[in-house]
Amino acid sequence: MKKLMVSGALALAFSTSAVVAEESGAFVGVDLGMSNAVMTQDAGDFGAFDFNNKSASIGNFRYGLLGGYKWFFTEKAGLRAYLQVNNGANQIPAGLDTHSIINTLNVMANVDALYNLYSTQESSIGLFAGLSFGYAIHSGKVVDDLKKNGLKDPSGFDMGINFGLRTIIAKYHGIEFFNRFGVIGASATSTIQPQLSSVPLDAKMTTLQPYSFGVRYTYNF
Template identity: 55%
Template sequence: MKKLMVSGALALALSGALVAEESGAFVGVDLGVSSLTKAESDAQGSAYSYGTLRYGLVGGYKWFFTENVGLRAYVSVNNGANYMQSANAGNQFNTLLVHANVDFLNTFYNSEQVSAGWFAGIALGAGIHSGGVVKKNTAGFSNLSNISGFDLGINLGLRTLFGKHHGIEFVTRLGVVGASATGEMGPAKIDMSTNQLYSTGVRYTYNF
C-alpha cells in the first residue's frame, strides 16, 4: 500500500511538471545575416551579395491543438542592406521584406519551465528594393525604376520557450521566388530579378 501511494504521488508530481505551451498572441525581434542574388539579362549577368546584417519585427497569434502540435500566423517586417560583389564600393542594395507567415509547430520536449520544438512554414509577401545598385542598373530604362514585387520563402527553425513567456528561436528563411521587372530603352530591353537566397539568425519572442 505504501509503495502504491508513493508511486501515485510520483506520477502526480511528474504530470504536474509537464506544462504544455498555450495558445496566445506573441511579438518578437530578430537579428541575422543574409545573401541576395541579382540577375540581369544584359551583359552584367548575375551578381551575388556578401553576407550582411538584417533585423526585423514579428507579431501574430499561435494555436495549439494538442500539447505538441500547433499553428501560428504572423506578420514579419525585415530590413537590411546587401553589398553586391560586382558593385562599386559603397553601392548598396537595400531590401525590405514584408511577409504574412504561417508556420506548423511541433513540440518535442515539455517541462515545468522549458519547452522545445521545431517549426516549418511559408512566407508570402513583397520585397521592396532600393539603393545605389538599383539606381545604377536601372538608369535610363522605363518601368525599371521600381523593381520591388512578389516574394515567397520557406521558414525553418528550432524554438524554445522559457517560463511560458520568453522564447528564443533559431530561424532560417530560404528564398523561393523574388521580385522581377522588365525595362525598355528604345529597342533595348533588360530583365532584372532579385531573390533573398537565404537569411539565418536568432529571434526573441514575448508570448502573452
C-alpha cells in the same frame, strides 16, 4: 493507506506536469541575422553585345520585428501565423574592387507548423517549418542607376521557406534559431533601347534573397 494516497498524488502531479502542452496565445519578438541577395539582369544577347549580368552580394546584417498568434491542437503539434518586418543592406559588386549598396526592407506574412520534441509546464523545445510571403522593397544607388538606364524598380513579391529550432523558457520567453531560403524573388520587366541598335529589348531584373539565418527572441503572452 496514506502512503498509497501520497504516492498516487505525486504520480498524478508528475504525469500532469510531464504532459502539459505549450499554450496557444499571442507573441511578439525581435530578430537579428545575416542574409544575401542576387541581382540578375537578363535581356538576352544582341549581336556582339551581352545584356546579361548577375551580381551576388556578400552576407550582410539584418534586423527586424515580428508579431502574431500560435495555436496548439495537441500536446506537441501546432500552427502559428505572424507578420514580420526586417531591414538591411547588401553590397552588390559594381566593378573591379568596387561595391554598391542595395537596401532591402521586407514586409512578410508567415505561416509555420510547430512541433515540440519536449514540453513541460514551464519550458519546451521544438522545431518549426513553413512558408513566408512578402513584399521586398529595394532601394539605393543600384536601383537609382537602373532607373536612369530605363529599367524598372525590381521591388515586388518575395517568397521563401522557413525552418529552425525554437525553445520556450520560463513559460513566456522564447529563443529561436531560424533559416529562410528564398524561392521567388522580386522582378520587373522593362523595354530598353540599346544605343547602337534600333531594335528594343525586353530586359528582366530579378532580385532574389537566397538565404537568411539568425537568432530571434519572442515574448509569449
